[in-house]
Amino acid sequence: xxxxxxxxxxxxxxxxxxxxxxxxxxxxxxxxxxxxxxxxxxxxxxxxxxxxxxxxxxxxxxxxxxxxxxxxxxxxxxxxxxxxxxxxxxxxxxxxxxxxxxxxxxxxxxxxxxxxxxxxxxxxxxxxxxxxxxxxxxxxxxxxxxxxxxxxxxxxxxxxxxxxxxxxxxxxxxxxxxxxxxxxxxxxxxxxxxxxxxxxxxxxxxxxxxxxxxxxxxxxxxxxxxxxxxxxxxxxxxxxxxxxxxxxxxxxxxxxxxxxxxxxxxxxxxxxxxxxxxxxxxxxxxxxxxxxxxxxxxxxxxxxxxxxxxxxxxxxxxxxxxxxxxxxxxxxxxxxxxxxxxxxxxxxxxxxxxxxxxxxxxxxxxxxxxxxxxxxxxxxxxxxxxxxxxxxxxxxxxxxxxxxxxxxxxxxxxxxxxxxxxxxxxxxxxxxxxxxxxxxxxxxxxxxxxxxxxxxxxxxxxxxxxxxxxxxxx
Numbered sequence: 001x002x003x004x005x006x007x008x009x010x011x012x013x014x015x016x017x018x019x020x021x022x023x024x025x026x027x028x029x030x031x032x033x034x035x036x037x038x039x040x041x042x043x044x045x046x047x048x049x050x051x052x053x054x055x056x057x058x059x060x061x062x063x064x065x066x067x068x069x070x071x072x073x074x075x076x077x078x079x080x081x082x083x084x085x086x087x088x089x090x091x092x093x094x095x096x097x098x099x100x101x102x103x104x105x106x107x108x109x110x111x112x113x114x115x116x117x118x119x120x121x122x123x124x125x126x127x128x129x130x131x132x133x134x135x136x137x138x139x140x141x142x143x144x145x146x147x148x149x150x151x152x153x154x155x156x157x158x159x160x161x162x163x164x165x166x167x168x169x170x171x172x173x174x175x176x177x178x179x180x181x182x183x184x185x186x187x188x189x190x191x192x193x194x195x196x197x198x199x200x201x202x203x204x205x206x207x208x209x210x211x212x213x214x215x216x217x218x219x220x221x222x223x224x225x226x227x228x229x230x231x232x233x234x235x236x237x238x239x240x241x242x243x244x245x246x247x248x249x250x251x252x253x254x255x256x257x258x259x260x261x262x263x264x265x266x267x268x269x270x271x272x273x274x275x276x277x278x279x280x281x282x283x284x285x286x287x288x289x290x291x292x293x294x295x296x297x298x299x300x301x302x303x304x305x306x307x308x309x310x311x312x313x314x315x316x317x318x319x320x321x322x323x324x325x326x327x328x329x330x331x332x333x334x335x336x337x338x339x340x341x342x343x344x345x346x347x348x349x350x351x352x353x354x355x356x357x358x359x360x361x362x363x364x365x366x367x368x369x370x371x372x373x374x375x376x377x378x379x380x381x382x383x384x385x386x387x388x389x390x391x392x393x394x395x396x397x398x399x400x401x402x403x404x405x406x407x408x409x410x411x412x413x414x415x416x417x418x419x420x421x422x423x424x425x426x427x428x429x430x431x432x433x434x435x436x437x438x439x440x441x442x443x444x445x446x447x448x449x450x451x452x453x454x455x456x457x458x459x460x461x462x463x464x465x466x467x468x469x470x471x472x473x474x
Contacts, residue, residue, distance in 0.1 A: 002138040003046045003071040004102070006033045009089055010052040011082030012403045024460045026192045027054050028203050029185060031253065032105075032130070033077055034177030039131040042175050045138045049181040052089075054188055059089070066097040072141065075134065078105040080383055080405040083115075090121040100142055104130045107402070109165070109220035110385030112152045116159045125152040128165025128221055129208075131174065167225055171208060172233045176240055186245045190456065194374065194443065195345075197279055197303055199452035201249035202241065206234055206267065210255040212285070212322035213387065216310075216352065217255075220385035226259055231270040242276050249303070250280040257282040261293060268300035279303045286333035287325045294340035304343040304374070307334070312366025313359035316352055320388070327366065334370055343373040349407075350429075351380035351422045353388060353395035355414040360425045368432055373442060377429055378407035379422060 008030040030051055037047035048071075050062050066074070074093050076086040090101045104126035108115060112127045124142060126133045128150045136148040144153055150165030168174065179185050179202070186200040207228035210219070229237075241247040258264050271278070281304040282297070289305075297305070309330055311317050317324040325333075337344040350363060367375060382392055383405065392398045396414040404411060410419040433439060447454055 001044055001046065002073065002141055003048075003069070004040065004073040004075050004134075004138060005048045005050060005066070005071050006036055006075045006077065007086070007089065008033060008049075008051045008053050008077055009082040009085040010056045011079065011085045012406060024456075025190075027188065027190050028251070028253075029054075029179060029182055029189045030077065031177050031203055031205060034179050034181065035174060036075070036077075036130055036134055037181050038175040038178040040135055040138055041178070043135050043139070045135075047178075047181070051182060052085075055183060059092075063092060063096045066093060066099055070097060071099060073102050073138070074099050075102040075104065077130075078103060078107050080107045080381075080402050083107045084403045087119055087121050094121060100124070102126060102134065102137060102142075104134070106218055106221050106383075106385065110218060110383070113159050113161070116152050116154065123153075126150055126165075127152065128223075129167050131168065132166060133162075167208075167222070167227070169227065171227050171229045176237050177204075179241070179245065186247060191249075191251050193457055194446050194450050194453045195251065195281060195304065196249040196453070197450050198248035200245065200247055201251065202245075202247050203251045203253045204234075204237060204241070205253045206257060207254045207259075211259060212256070214322045215320045215388035216349065216380060216383075216386050218383040218385035219387075228260065228263060231263075231267045234267060235270050235274050235276075238271070238276055238278055239274070242278065248278060250278060252280050252282045254283060256285060256288075258284040258288045258293065261288070264293065265296050268296040271300040277301075281306065283308065285325065286330045287323075289333050289336065291336065291340070294337060294342065298340050298342055302342055304345055305337055306345040306347055308347045310347070310349050311352065311359065312348075312363035313355075316354055316359055319354055320352055331370065334372065338371060338373075344371075345374040345376065346370060346372045348375065348377045348429075349380050350377065350425060351410055351412060351414065351417075353380075353392060353412070353414055355380075355422075356416055357421075360417075360422075364425065364429050364432065367429060368436075375433060377426060379410050379426060380412060381405050381407045381409075382412045 033049050037049055040047050052058060076090060078086045093099055093101065100123045101121060102124045103122045108125050109127040112125045116122055116125055124137055132148050133150040136146050137151060140146060146162040148166060149163030151162040153160055186202055189202060191201045207226065209222035209226040211224060211226045279301040282302060283306040286307055310321055312327065314327055334344050348363060348367060350360060382389055382398055392412055396412055399411045401411055410422040413419050
């Protein structure tokens with residue numbers, strides 16, 4: 001039996017020299033760590049979770065606990081932006097308690113050999129899905145040879161791989177993620193403001209992977225596979241959340257929930273008949289939606305559908321978006337979603353390779369022309385596992401600053417543009433979207449449709465007004 005403490009680092013989640021609003025507006029539980037903890041405990045080990053994104057002030061207490069409890073391993077799940085903070089913390093872990101470290105997550109999955117060479121703080125690394133590989137590490141107390149792929153380790157100064165990472169073919173083999181290991185769950189964890197009708201709310205995932213191959217997405221963990229839970233498994237999972245924690249709303253954190261139409265219809269029917277009274281959000285692509293599917297989603301409790309629209313420039317979409325949907329079809333699907341009585345959120349990105357002044361203007365105008373209930377805009381971030389990454393320097397200037405790789409900083413600048421221009425358009429689009437009365441008027445019904453969001457907003461009003469002043473004055 002081995003003991004492991006699983007860690008989510010804090011990382012850098014905002015823009016330098018600006019107030020960090022990320023933890024006020026949105027603290028989602030680290031569901032991947034919850035799944036890992038449940039898996040290793042099912043297989044006879046002990047696991048704890050420390051979430052520094054939710055509780056950044058806990059570092060000293062965490063290190064004191066390691067000295068006292070002496071676990072066998074500390075495991076870090078990292079994104080690109082949180083990796084530097086994880087390395088810093090791993091250094092402190094080793095200095096304080098000499099505990100062996102295991103690194104996993106999307107950043108490690110795309111760069112494992114390089115990271116093992118450059119960062120001695122990493123004792124073992126897991127590339128790809130983590131449950132079986134981490135279980136193997138704990139079963140063998142970290143000693144090779146390993147019988148499961150996806151594990152990287154050192155042997156006589158050489159980085160060795162145990163083979164290609166493996167994926168569970170049947171996700172129903174997984175235990176329900178252990179949310180109970182999260183301090184303060186569910187009350188301390190908050191979904192994005194105005195994204196849910198009732199609290200408490202949390203996240204779940206009904207599938208893993210995506211069959212599409214958009215150039216900007218990092219697919220190094222799940223690859224091009226697509227697997228999903230059965231409706232029966234999901235109802236058991238959601239019933240557990242409802243009864244144990246009183247959860248009333250779920251953000252289904254799939255890359256794309258609606259790839260398999262028949263399974264979604266079956267899931268909707270099962271959830272409608274379950275009597276759980278849950279609402280949920282999901283993500284889709286416009287071409288996968290039709291009236292029948294939207295009716296089923298609405299009946300089952302769907303509240304908002306997020307669409308990854310990305311750009312208002314057709315040439316950019318054709319270049320970067322796998323099987324891109326034309327802009328007029330996207331507009332029609334948005335209308336269809338709203339006709340079904342569902343909210344629609346548009347997801348956009350600026351600064352893609354090939355972006356120009358003209359394409360920026362088209363995206364701005366397209367966003368402002370759509371009848372969206374909500375939207376989110378990011379700056380293209382060059383993730384090492386994205387298919388476009390190796391060729392980026394042919395299209396512009398690339399700055400590899402992992403700490404700032406959080407979709408809010410222009411680390412890649414297309415030829416003919418500047419980081420300052422991308423930042424200015426980013427602010428211009430946000431100001432243009434939220435200064436319209438018809439957009440602001442949609443938040444009035446949220447007083448009774450999402451009262452918890454309004455309470456959170458008013459509690460932190462001073463911070464939000466400061467951000468507004470920063471953007472207005474920039």
